[in-house]
Amino acid sequence: MQPIRRDFMTMIGAAAAAGMLPRLSRTQARTDIYDIGRSGNVRLLHMTDTHGQTTPVHFREPSVNIGMGEAAGRPPHLVGGAFLSHFGIPAGSALAHATTYLDFQEAAHRYGRMGGYAHLASLIARFRTEAGPGNTLLLDGGDTWQGSWTAHSTQGTGMVSLQNLLGVDAMTSHFEMTYGEETFRRNLNGFNGTFLAQNVFLNDEAAFNGAEAFDADSGRVFQPYIIKEAGGRRIAVIGQCFPYQPIAHPRRFVEDWTFGIRETDLQKVVDKVRGTERADAVVLLSHNGMDVDLKLASRVRGIDLILGGHTHDALPQPTVVTNPGGKTLVSNGGSNGKFLGVVDLDVGPGKVNGFSYHLVPVFSNLLPADPAMSARVAALRKPDEAMLDEKLTSAGELLYRRGNVAGTMDQILCDAMMQELDVPIALTPGFRWGPSTLPGDAVTMEMVYAHTAITYPDVYVQEMTGDAIRTVLEDVGDNLFNPDPYVQQGGDMVRLGGLDYACTPGAVMGKRISDLTLADGTALEAGKTYKVAGWASVNLPQGKRPVWDVVATYLRRKGEIKPGRPGRVKLKGVDGNPGYAA
Amino acid sequence: MxxxxxxxxxxxxxxxxxxxxxxxxxxxxxxxxxxPGWPEQAFQQKTDDDALKLLYGKPMEVSDKVTLDVPEIAENGAVVPVSVSTTLPNVTRITILVPENPSALAASYKLADGAMPSVGCRLKMAKTSNVVAVVESDGRLYSASKEVKVTLGGCGG
Missing domain, CATH: 1.20.5 (Single alpha-helices involved in coiled-coils or other helix-helix interfaces)
Structure with missing residues (x-):
């Protein structure tokens, strides 16, 4: 513990003295923000949704993250100033930069890049050491094996090797399964921890054919939970993978399996670990998304803590939810390796007596890079280094993706498809991963992959009627804004190129989308047919050309890229909603 | 385990x-x-009210003793798994309706004496709809309903 700490302090001191952190105030430079103390007897470290970002990144948190129904105005649906005041975070502080979009460019220069597995590794080592041997569990909420070329080119295997170096004890999944069952299972065989998912079952056809399952009797495909000894207590960790895998992604990747939230099955697992397994604490490692977890916590009894991911909400404190069995804490750990969730639990016999939670920001300037992890990350990147480092163009403005309805990086994707495929309208999915590029910085091939690297990346051009386009928007809008979280899938709105529209999040399905207007100012006609380009289709067959190739070709022709055009989507009825600041 | x-x-x-x-x-x-005995007319009705009127012609009440198990979002609208069970006694019939389908009545099971009141089937659903389960117990009707969302798919997270 001592050496790590000394290195760390020396490094900050040296950086400040050398003027590397010019605007970091004296107080901030001298205070060890990683000195979070320790309480209780069990420490849980939670990472989630790193999306294959092995090296530090900038990632702008959303300025539009609207909650509907009960979710309006409560975490995670707070942005900017409303977010800071809710959690009592000082404006301009390091944590304010990490958790909000405010003054993003300036603050990004001041505080530097976040995340990276080497920095994460040294932070994890420090927190483990501080907790003492045998008292810590490291849990990974999934969306780890996808989101970068490094992850994609190794089909996830490279990321597994990093998880093993970190010493991940258990994980669950989302995009992990988009490599298909065979690759998914091969990766799991190489994973030193335990993969957990209580909510995946064989479908009837697969069960009939005797497909592989953890429990052939119930048809449950994976181990639902594990009991780990930590701090002298029995800690049950239950896995809940992304519940809508075959809906959100092509069914062919998981064709033998059926998913869902499966509250009733989960309750049975909780009752079992509380009963026959005599667990002292019960943790759900979840990839449901925050809103789904909040509803689940109000209905399922006996879970002490839900460590959540999927919706990429960086929440400094968990929400306490009351249910018929007591209270359940619900956290969400952010994305892209920017944060490590640290939970100290005071676990007594059969009962959690207290907790402390820290969402610890991973500032690469403030943390030493773990040498072994650095070497491993560099080795993974090495074979394609020249290709990845190719500078395609430079950013003429801040390029980011995250936000309910639009992002400048997604405009680039749409503009690229419209120009390269010669169509008037383009669609791109509202993914929540994909780091940001600061104005003046190079847009590299690696950055293009960081926004496109999926296993069904090919572009398509198809004819759609105006009515069909509207139906798509209404459908995706309902997945995002339906007041019942159990029918939300956790992504953002599909992004449009060549088409403006207005959206009323509070309206019912079929009534949210209006004022669809083409780039020439004319209205989209319901009965007329339009050529539409897109990618990441869950239904159409794959073609020949991945979207990253289209985007790279487009960007290489630009000396500088400045997508611009704000106000493409007009949001109605959201004034005063603290999840709206655009 | x-x-x-x-x-x-x-x-x-x-x-x-x-x-x-x-x-x-x-x-x-x-x-x-x-x-013989096939409720042809009931299956032809467009609305759940009309189908129920023809099948039973008596009022029903919502009951938490009727368990309806459906997915929140259908993984495939062409084969939506639906199962109904109940703790109510002397069940003679279990009926499943999908009000938004072109014909609302989807299935109706007559149970023999002593049969365990638990049925399951796959339904085709064109769009988002409630699914309604009606249990006839001791000659009275009890129901439960849940919405099943049918979506085009696609992801974000």
Missing amino acids: QPASVSHQASRRTALRLLALLGFTALAGKVQAAA
Whole structure:
């Protein structure tokens, strides 16, 4: 513990003295923000949704993250100033930069890049050491094996090797399964921890054919939970993978399996670990998304803590939810390796007596890079280094993706498809991963992959009627804004190129989308047919050309890229909603 | 937790194959049953109210003793798994309706004396709709309903 700490302090001191952190105030430079103390007897470290970002990144948190129904105005649906005041975070502080979009460019220069597995590794080592041997569990909420070329080119295997170096004890999944069952299972065989998912079952056809399952009797495909000894207590960790895998992604990747939230099955697992397994604490490692977890916590009894991911909400404190069995804490750990969730639990016999939670920001300037992890990350990147480092163009403005309805990086994707495929309208999915590029910085091939690297990346051009386009928007809008979280899938709105529209999040399905207007100012006609380009289709067959190739070709022709055009989507009825600041 | 034994696996597979055979039998039987006692008219009704009026013609009440198990979002609208069970006594009939389907009445099971009141089937759903389960117990009607969302798919997270 001592050496790590000394290195760390020396490094900050040296950086400040050398003027590397010019605007970091004296107080901030001298205070060890990683000195979070320790309480209780069990420490849980939670990472989630790193999306294959092995090296530090900038990632702008959303300025539009609207909650509907009960979710309006409560975490995670707070942005900017409303977010800071809710959690009592000082404006301009390091944590304010990490958790909000405010003054993003300036603050990004001041505080530097976040995340990276080497920095994460040294932070994890420090927190483990501080907790003492045998008292810590490291849990990974999934969306780890996808989101970068490094992850994609190794089909996830490279990321597994990093998880093993970190010493991940258990994980669950989302995009992990988009490599298909065979690759998914091969990766799991190489994973030193335990993969957990209580909510995946064989479908009837697969069960009939005797497909592989953890429990052939119930048809449950994976181990639902594990009991780990930590701090002298029995800690049950239950896995809940992304519940809508075959809906959100092509069914062919998981064709033998059926998913869902499966509250009733989960309750049975909780009752079992509380009963026959005599667990002292019960943790759900979840990839449901925050809103789904909040509803689940109000209905399922006996879970002490839900460590959540999927919706990429960086929440400094968990929400306490009351249910018929007591209270359940619900956290969400952010994305892209920017944060490590640290939970100290005071676990007594059969009962959690207290907790402390820290969402610890991973500032690469403030943390030493773990040498072994650095070497491993560099080795993974090495074979394609020249290709990845190719500078395609430079950013003429801040390029980011995250936000309910639009992002400048997604405009680039749409503009690229419209120009390269010669169509008037383009669609791109509202993914929540994909780091940001600061104005003046190079847009590299690696950055293009960081926004496109999926296993069904090919572009398509198809004819759609105006009515069909509207139906798509209404459908995706309902997945995002339906007041019942159990029918939300956790992504953002599909992004449009060549088409403006207005959206009323509070309206019912079929009534949210209006004022669809083409780039020439004319209205989209319901009965007329339009050529539409897109990618990441869950239904159409794959073609020949991945979207990253289209985007790279487009960007290489630009000396500088400045997508611009704000106000493409007009949001109605959201004034005063603290999840709206655009 | 240990993986289930080989014999478990075998017994499950045998049971499933047996069920599949029964399914074929039921299908063959249905063609014949279409003549006497088949509630032709009820199955032709557009709305759930009209279908229920023809099937039962009496009021029903919502009951938490009727368990309806459906997915929140259908993984495939063409085959939505629906199952209904109940703790109510003396169940004579279980009916499943999908009000938003072109014909609302989807299935109606007549139960023999002493049969365990638990049925399951796959329904085709064109769009998002409530699914309604109606249980006839001691001559009275009890219901439960849940919405099943049918979506185009696609992801964000």
